Amino acid sequence: MTDDIEDKPQPLLSHLMELRNRLMWAVGAFFLAFLLCFGFAKPLFNMLVQPFTWAVDWAGMSDRKIELIYTAPQEFFFTQIKIGMFGGLVLAFPMIAAQLYKFVAPGLYKNERGAFLPFLVASPLLFLLGAALVYFFFTPMVMWFFLSMEQTGGTGEASIMLLPKVSEYLSLIMTLIFAFGLVFQLPVVTTLLARVGLVSSQGLKDKRKYAIVAAFIAAAILTPPDPVSQIGLALPTILLYEIAIYCARLVERQRAARAASAETDETSSSADADPEGDA
Template sequence: MSKKQDEVDIDASSAPLIEHLIELRQRLMWAVGGFFIAFLFCFFWAKDLFNFLVQPFKWAVEWAGLDHRKVALIYTAPQEFFFTQIKIAMFGGLVLAFPLIAAQIYKFIAPGLYRNERKAFVPFLVASPLLFLLGATLVYSFFMPMVMWFFLAMEQTGGEGQVDISLLPKVSEYLGLIMTLIFAFGLVFQLPVVTTLLARAGLATSEGLKEKRKYAIVFAFIAAAVLTPPDPVSQIGLALPTIILYEISIYTARMVERERAQASETDEDETGAEADAPAEDKPAGGSGEAELEEQGRGSMP
């Protein structure tokens, strides 16, 4: 009898796990399917997307006063541009499919969250891609042209005793450079989201972030040196926004602490009001009982 009961308990405990695995498979199928469709779409338009990504290089040529020069990129291996188009399609497909992927992740974990946790999670789900796009826009419109202008300034025109040195980037190297900068800035712009989540979880405080500010500044320059090409323009260009975002993170952590303090004060007021309510009802109840006793005595012979 006990053996049958154990088998029933095992089946009951394994049922939720199977349901979770089925749900996980369904969400993965939606996410992978959305990414595959976006990948095919971007691969079909890969050349147009690459021309779009080359636009910062054109702006850098204009800034350098080389308007007469034709912007040209090269590839030195037969398969190089083909694999470059695949990388563009993967990069663009991930960007296009990210809202669907994020929605599937949220739908998978949402049933295990309380209502207040779901309400707190949704703003971060919206803010994270917006901040990533903000960092990518900053790279595309300002930092990438600045970096290419820095490299163009190193060119050497052929003259007496000099050789002609011109910048002719490879398509794979140019794409790798701009993708590295976009991902680096996009990840750095997630700093306010991460610190706010840590503050809500009680793992970080505004005072603690202030105390570690000097270490954060050093880490910002180290991370910029690792994530960006070895030129001062891109490294400083990534380190400065990181420091600014760290200061914003301190402010957001302080806002979370204020909200928590206000919520605790409200709970204390409600608890105090509930504790005082029975004390106010006691005299009324006591006087009613006294009146009933007096009426009972009056009715006695």
């Protein structure tokens, strides 16, 4: 199997220099992406406020002016820095993942590299799918829930309006995006674990009830303390767990098919090598 792997022993210093070069490329890509996103921080923030606008429309307040506030002089500046870092990480992730893959690829066999590449592509796509679900559905739903608690004011009632702080609104939507993005990695992680034999579809099925409880606990930790976002994260997590079971079953079927094919080839080779053995 040494023909399938880049089996070239190198001193520790060479590996450290390779790691340094990969880190420099990754950090450089992040820094450039950060500068780009920081330069467009205000348009990006306005884009992130769009789900709040949709929530206002859902609540029947289409004539309401969308207002957010900041209560410290430096608050919006640091919010723009956070936007730059958040957007920079998203834009630079393909380069970071590529550098990580290039660092570990020489130690993998050809079939392992071929098996690893689809997951390298699927992981950011699933993260973006989770982020899109947050942006177009769950954030408007959460903000609609919070808007429903307002009071118009009147006799014996105070007027209570939702005026989010820019930093807290950004923290809310970033938390939801990261939470859903990480949860959407469940099929990828489970499939990788199934490939190396650490989990099985039957084992995942047997632990389904514990997974459901864990999904609600994780949703309570990762999301704001409101039932809408917690249930909104827990239900997709449970659905993704079922998809993970199916992916693990596919891996097991492929492994069984390869084993059967190898056994058939071995039997055929033995019969060809000794055609007159029975005689």
